[in-house]
Amino acid sequence: MLLSYWMLLLLQCFSVRLVFAEPSCQKFQSEPRRIFFNCGGFTTASELATKIIRPEHSKHAFMLSESRLEHLPVDTFADLAATNVTLNKVHIDNFDAVHPNAFERLNGTLVELVFLRGSTLPKSWSLLKEVVSLISLRFERQSGQISGEYHDQDCSLEIHQAEYVSIDYVKTTLRASASGSAKYTAVVN
Template sequence: MLPSASRLDFLPEDAFESISIKNLTFEKVTVDDFTAPHPNAFDALNETLREVFFRSHSTLPFSWNALGEITALEALKLEQQNVSIDRDWSQLPHSIKRIFIMKCNILNHEDHALASFTNLEAFILSESGLKSFSWAVLPNPAPKLTTLRFERNQLTEIPEGFTAQQFPALKAIHIEFNPITQWNQDTLSALVNHPKRPKLVLRRIHCDCNAEPLRHFPQDRLQGKCASPEHLKGRRIGDLAESDLQCSN
């Protein structure tokens, strides 16, 4: 890790010369000029760096091309950053397997922004105030992607357009602690019929008539209980009757 709370005019080209680093963390590091054209400091880590972590409002490279030559890179982590998930992400090494975006301000997310990341195994976008998401941001197909995590955001509906063809290896979708009130039937059906039988992880949700479609989801693959109303608190969703959800009112 670079010294915490550092301020640099630029990142010297020889900053990592003659050293072997697998994990590199920028924490509260400000770089006034982070255009980082090649050759740059990261080029010395091409064959060793596995993970890079920008946290606590550290300066991000002007373009992800700055990391584009790190052929060994497997994980990118961002925490407490302003993040645009846009076409510039295609400049990152396609060796990346895991993307973590946590406690960030998501400025925008473009369709096909991550289309080239066919080695992606896990995509985590959590605690970032996300109100909507499009599956089109991700590779199609994403043949190795097993884990999708969107916990602790502001999603009010499960994203539409999910298909098993896009995510053939999926094991779980985590959307716990979101104020979801709309459960898209087509997306739920695609999950139910997925040959890999992925889990839908909800934890605790408000159980009213909007949750009715969840009663028909395979209960061995649904992790969720009622948080409210009070008379249903703690009940498993699959144990509820239609009358419990007051759908006739």
């Protein structure tokens, strides 16, 4: 999992300037079983919905970079099986916790959600409460405060903390999963 995450970041670093002159999504395959989607440069939700290559039922990583959207459409991840979703410099004007939402389409496959380089955070973490497969939230090069409504979560999450982010009240408000074992992990990068 960690190797695929770093491979995705490496691909993103080498392609970001070339790929995002106009909105696009590219699919990379580094090994027979390692698939990565790298999408970016979007300014509307409707553009994003039409550019994602579908269907992809093999497990893969998905990165959305350098985009500004009015909202994240409910069908964003339809017909995908992403295990890792990274939002890298993505601004979402309306990131409300509506149901159904885009992340619910990944229930059963999504294991890690990453907010990178100032990406917009959801207004409420209840946005993720139906994604029971999610076990890790990662915040890298984010500024701001991660407090909010973790008590709405009904699953165990590892919370990874990077520089410039303060996590308040997470340890005391994170509710245990059905197995009774809440996890809290803070990793400072």
